[in-house]
Amino acid sequence: xxxxxxxxxxxxxxxxxxxxxxxxxxxxxxxxxxxxxxxxxxxxxxxxxxxxxxxxxxxxxxxxxxxxxxxxxxxxxxxxxxxxxxxxxxxxxxxxxxxxxxxxxxxxxxxxxxxxxxx
Numbered sequence: 001x002x003x004x005x006x007x008x009x010x011x012x013x014x015x016x017x018x019x020x021x022x023x024x025x026x027x028x029x030x031x032x033x034x035x036x037x038x039x040x041x042x043x044x045x046x047x048x049x050x051x052x053x054x055x056x057x058x059x060x061x062x063x064x065x066x067x068x069x070x071x072x073x074x075x076x077x078x079x080x081x082x083x084x085x086x087x088x089x090x091x092x093x094x095x096x097x098x099x100x101x102x103x104x105x106x107x108x109x110x111x112x113x114x115x116x117x118x119x
């Protein structure tokens with residue numbers, strides 16, 4: 001998958017997660033977060049089937065919208081001293097990135113074990 005497509009899917013997931021936060025309903029927030037993590041894991045894993053570098057780029061591109069939003073909340077941190085939004089969105093971007101790297105690592109380990117069985 002091309003990184004721009006992964007970034008657009010990540011942006012759509014980000015908006016779903018953000019809108020679920022505005023409704024202040026915890027089940028919807030958890031569902032949107034879990035769907036986002038699973039989507040990133042599977043997209044990155046399937047991209048890593050082609051090449052491991054593509055899987056890592058997909059994981060980075062998918063978590064980019066949340067990382068950009070965490071960069072936008074630096075204003076709250078600097079001007080108002082509110083670190084909550086920055087820490088939340090930075091943590092969300094990091095967790096999403098780790099989920100994507102988990103999918104890449106699963107494919108990498110699968111390839112290692114498959115190559116070891118062929119010998």
